[in-house]
């Protein structure tokens with residue numbers, strides 16, 4: 315078998331047979347705006363015989379990204395307005411994002427921070443900026459949880475991760491450290507003893523939120539990497555984006571959520587796609603999303619139910635968009651719909 319190399323450019327894509335030479339010019343234009351990267355694991359997962367392959371759709375650039383819809387914006391969830399110091403986003407009182415790095419092992423074509431990540435993005439916080447970020451966390455007693463995101467924090471070396479965990483270990487009011495990452499799926503070999511020991515910090519509970527959008531991403535190697543993390547005492551939750559042409563189907567989504575539960579990763583959030591530039595080909599309507607998510611109820615175990623979330627543009631935080639099943643009918647009475655669509659009054663009339 316050929317050695318599969320990391321893909322980082324349009325030339326690499328053409329050479330790997332993942333892009334047609336006739337599309338080169340348009341894709342170069344995409345590449346000038348948004349970073350490209352596929353790890354060998356992801357490249358091997360792509361079914362080249364399928365023009366609608368859900369893995370390719372997530373990572374292989376498309377000329378459709380050049381079309382920017384009027385409602386789209388560079389900072390779709392309004393991180394900037396809530397950033398008191400470089401690398402920190404403090405929107406909710408009890409938790410902050412710590413964006414130590416703006417590099418990822420893969421670049422998702424629908425990324426909500428696509429204007430900030432990549433080789434031309436915001437880069438990695440230097441030592442002084444890191445210290446200022448820790449000072450901010452130290453001086454805000456209300457911060458109970460630090461969420462490392464970016465970029466993908468697990469691209470950092472075990473040495474850098476250990477430094478971060480040691481700094482956080484010294485802050486008594488921080489109890490939870492959460493990482494948002496794709497690494498266990500896209501580069502599972504990176505989850506080794508050195509990395510796992512770096513993630514330990516005395517007195518802190520570590521959570522990893524795994525980003526995956528299709529059950530096929532959860533290969534035997536990815537499952538083994540998650541098992542190593544969980545066996546090392548790290549709790550895992552999932553994070554997915556509801557994407558047209560990838561997982562906008564109750565069957566496909568059910569398979570993904572069941573696969574998470576089977577590997578001890580508790581389904582957490584299913585995000586409605588954000589208004590990132592050049593991503594309209596991935597977006598469905600909220601109504602379509604609600605219909606898909608409602609179809610999971612009853613069909614699969616309660617363990618498998620994610621919360622369907624919309625990040626309100628402008629920095630107003632997250633809102634639950636799962637359709638409501640309860641409607642007030644007056645006089646303290648309600649109509650409640652069951653998972654088959656049947657209506658029941660509460661309290662019961664008889």
Ligand SMILES: *Cc1c(COP(=O)(O)O)cnc(C)c1O
Pocket residue numbers: 391403404405406409410411461632
């Ligand atoms: C999404 C987000 C969080 C995490 O929210 P949870 O609901 O706790 O997962 C925290 N801070 C910011 C700024 C966020 O955007």
Ligand code: SF4
Pocket residue numbers: 417418420421422424425426427428431464465466496525
């Ligand atoms: S891994 Fe996350 S931050 Fe990186 S490109 Fe994908 S969605 Fe964006």
